Amino acid sequence: MFRRTTRADREFREAQRAGQALLAMHTEWPEAPAPVAASAPAAPAEVPVVPDFLPPEFRAPCRQDVSGFMMRWDLPLVIDGEVHACHCGAYRNWIVFNMRDDSVWLRCEAGHEAEETRLDSAWYNRNSGPVDHFHPTLEDGLRHLGH
Numbered sequence: 001m002f003r004r005t006t007r008a009d010r011e012f013r014e015a016q017r018a019g020q021a022l023l024a025m026h027t028e029w030p031e032a033p034a035p036v037a038a039s040a041p042a043a044p045a046e047v048p049v050v051p052d053f054l055p056p057e058f059r060a061p062c063r064q065d066v067s068g069f070m071m072r073w074d075l076p077l078v079i080d081g082e083v084h085a086c087h088c089g090a091y092r093n094w095i096v097f098n099m100r101d102d103s104v105w106l107r108c109e110a111g112h113e114a115e116e117t118r119l120d121s122a123w124y125n126r127n128s129g130p131v132d133h134f135h136p137t138l139e140d141g142l143r144h145l146g147h
Helices: 002-027 122-125 138-144
Strands: 068-073 093-097 103-108 111-115
Touching: 068 122, 093 122, 103 122
Parallel strands: none
Antiparallel strands: 068 093, 093 103, 103 111
């Protein structure tokens, strides 16, 4: 019975020593080899340069290229613990705009628009999904979103 524990202890100590030796081996970095000055091969005179970015027709517009972003918000919009309502009484089915100047605007189904200063671009980015369409005009975007 006692031999079993001493044998297990001995095996554990040997494994521990092997692990420490492995760690010690990795702490000693070999010196970097001296750079060899080799003559560079002569480059051909005319090498076609291939651009590493997409052609313009495949690129998505960046944030500075668009006037803003818009998304639907069908549920009641709760801001600071209260349901936000338009002066016409609408409290759901909003279109939320995030403009280039980081302001957030709300538009109800009746077409009333107002800036909402309690919301910001960070709120918009947290609650919006990925951009799925780009529209040339505001009317096209509203038509796409069902307004």
